[in-house]
Amino acid sequence: MVGADSVQFALVVDGWFDGESRQPDGPTTFLVQNGVVADISQGDHAAALAARGLPVERGGYLIPGLVDAHVHLFLDGAPTDAKLRSEHMKQPVEQLAEAARRSARQALAAGVTVVRDAGDRHGINNLIRREAQQVPGSLPMIRSAGLGVKRPKRYGAFMASDVVDENDIIRSIPEMSTINDEIKLILTGIIDFEAGAVTDEPQFTAAEARLVVEVAKECDRSTFAHCSGAKGLAVAVEAGVGSIEHGFFMSREILEVMAAKDIAWTPTFCPVHFQWAHPEAVGWSAQTVGNLRRILDDHAEHLVIARELGVRLLLGTDAGSMGVVHGAAVFDEIDRYVEAGLSLEATLIAATSAARRHFGLPQAVLAKGGPFDAVLLDASPFVEPAALRTPRGVWSAPLCAA
């Protein structure tokens, strides 16, 4: 790939998407200097730039680097056997850290230049974030939630630590804020697919969840809530979390509050879709497969309503979950958005600029003066969607959160 080590290079493409809108078709020349977009000009200026001794790369279509807003780097999504998965988790931390590096490299190769790690019990996400900062361009930029907060003896031990009461929240959130980019709140358990519902009570009351949000805000940190089911969703919106993750069993009423309070949504279709598509991996009955389909259809319907209401949509895969492979999963999640009825443009906004804006990154779109954080494709994905899956070049910007 030209430019990987070049301080200065040019790139001529047939078209590009800046993360928010499709730019006019026709040759466009990008000049990149020290990882920054020094210039963007219409037309093919390769000859003049080559005459100045600049390396020139050519390609079909340029888009911003993709953002996977919900991953667990220390988990490997590929193995689907339950025994293998539980053995993976029992490995020593050094081996899990190696797995996390592999996941991050895999994501970057697929064109994912920013990931938000939604928690691991060893805080390996914070370690890998540091490594990504030390060797710019080698890994995606990592936003890390470190360890989240949960209730003792409740769901989420693989990604969160316990808080017992309000004093504990007031004490532990500032501590977590010194090392985590965001505070992850485990509000509910997982869906009981056999029952086709979320059957447990929320782990926190609205007042407790609001306390987490408020203390985090005082520490300049946003919050994101693992949450599904009507009761948990009601708590999440009342508390005013920064984003709702998963959010299965969504309703129009909840989405209206989310739009009004600017609460983002990361629907993570992938893990449920995998179990629907491969029921044999878990041994689901025909009835449970029916439940999974219903849950996915309901989710898709609400994604469209969310878009209509103007809810800030992020695209996250929950990579590391069973069957949800780091990197590749982002294209499956994109397919789910498009299948639901969103345009590819709206989907790619969720997968690029919306997340960058939500995370407060210095530059949300690909523009002159901003970081050159981009994926080069052979063809326009608006003409050939499959072109997304085989990027020809990936450049990740060595930037930290603002």
Ligand SMILES: [Zn+2]
């Ligand atoms: Zn997750």
